[in-house]
Amino acid sequence: MHERPARTLLEHLIRDRNLTYEECAEALERLAHDTGEPGTLSARHLQRLAAGRRPDGSPLAPPRPATARLLERFFEHNVKTLLRPPAYPVSHDGAAELRRLVHLSSRVDMSVVDLLREQLAYLRRLDRQFGALVTSGEVRAKIEQTRRLKAHSLLPAVRAPLAAIESELCTLAGWQALDCGDPLEAWRFYEDARVAAREVPDPSWLVHATAEQAIVLIDLDQPTDAVDLLASLDPANSRALPSGIRSWCLAALGEAYAAAGDTRLSLTSFDQAEQLLTASTPEAGPYVALDTTHLTRWRGHALARLGRREAHEVLTAVLADLDPTFVRAATGLRIDLALIHCSMKDFDQASSHAKEAAAVAAEIGSNRQVIRALALV
Incomplete structure (x- = not known):
């Protein structure tokens, strides 16, 4: 409990989150690192800002722009508002x-x-x-x-x-x-x-969240559990769901079957996903990045997992068509190409794709893809 009223909204919000100045400064440092923001704040500087004035009572100088942006992102208020007295009575x-x-x-x-x-x-x-x-x-x-x-x-x-x-x-x-x-x-x-x-x-949101969670099981090398979870959603037959979501879930099921080594069921799932995607129209529901190019990329990923040589042709064609803003997706695609080149004993090409993927993955903080890529270099 704080007997003294908060002098600024910033001070109130730090108290409201039950943070010390040191803890808050550490959280701001993490946010700066995560967002690439050059702004920094020591606990002492943060305490001066929260007080609203210098120790001698004189006004504070405005914080640097980078520091202001960092505070605004963390506390979701304009910096001028943060450094003023709270606009409402603060009560505990x-x-x-x-x-x-x-x-x-x-x-x-x-x-x-x-x-x-x-x-x-x-x-x-x-x-x-x-x-x-x-x-x-x-x-x-x-x-x-x-x-x-x-x-x-x-x-x-x-x-x-x-x-x-x-x-x-x-x-x-x-x-x-x-x-x-x-x-x-x-x-x-x-x-x-x-x-x-x-x-x-609308059940689409629960189905979407559940299907995404199944991808974690694939990463944990528990593909059978992922198959069971995705199959329980029954995307091939659930008429209550939009066809776009059903198509996305079937593609996820195809990946799970591929991880489990079941080529027939994997390709059947992707065929069903393609049929539903072709028949789908724009619908309300949770966002999924799925069109013909992305579905083909997903199928190529499954083919690469299964060691199928046709994956090379599929993935090479998709790489040329992929929207360049999907940087993480392109990184994963190059790793799949490296994987299939390894299966073809073309180790120079495999290394080239893997090194390029690892470099981009490191830039965007994709540790998951860095690990996959470096295993193929």
Whole structure:
């Protein structure tokens, strides 16, 4: 408990998160590292900013632009607002705080939901090109923001779309954690995604989060468990799901069968996915990056896993057609090409693809792909 009222909103928010200045400075350093931001803050400097004035009572100089951006990302407020006294009475009375949060969340309308969706699309776009190294801090901050708004919203018509956004943010964070080489953290994010998805009337979000979680099992070398989990979703026959989601789940099932070494069922799943994708039209539902090019890339990945020589032709064609902003996807594709070249005893080409993939993967913080690539150099 703090007897003295907070002098600035920054000071209040640090207290509200139950952080010491040292802990907060460390968290800001991690965010700076994750986002490539050059701004830094020592605990002492942070304490001066939170006080709002110098020890002699004179005004503070404005923080450097990089420092200001870092504070704004972490606390989700304009830096000028952060360095002013709180705009509302700060109370440590739980009832008063709850009333404030409920009142704040009552302002959420469809325009706010649309804005959050736009921000999610923006984060996806950055992630696919620059990886978790640039975006993971923002994704996690956006999860907390959305979760807080949802937790204090009263109407199902507001909670459901917020839950859908939270679920998709958590699946994005789960994929980033897996890509960074932390399957345990990825699993936890996918569990959070499934919990949020249960508040969405459309079952597509729960199916999507569950199917993404199955990819973790493949990485853990438990393909049979992944097959069982994906097959339980019955994507080939579930008419309650949009055809685009069903196609995506069938492709994931095809990858799981490939990891388990079952060529026939893997190729059958990809054939079914292709049929559904061809018949699909734009639909509402969770975002999946799946079109003809991406599905062919996914099939090529499975063929490479299975050691099939036709993977070379499939993957080479896809590499020429792939949208260049899908940097992580292109990295994985080159590793698959390296794998198939190894099976063809063409070790020079395998090494060339693997080295290029490893270099790009390191740039975007994809430890998962770095490990795969270096095993083939």
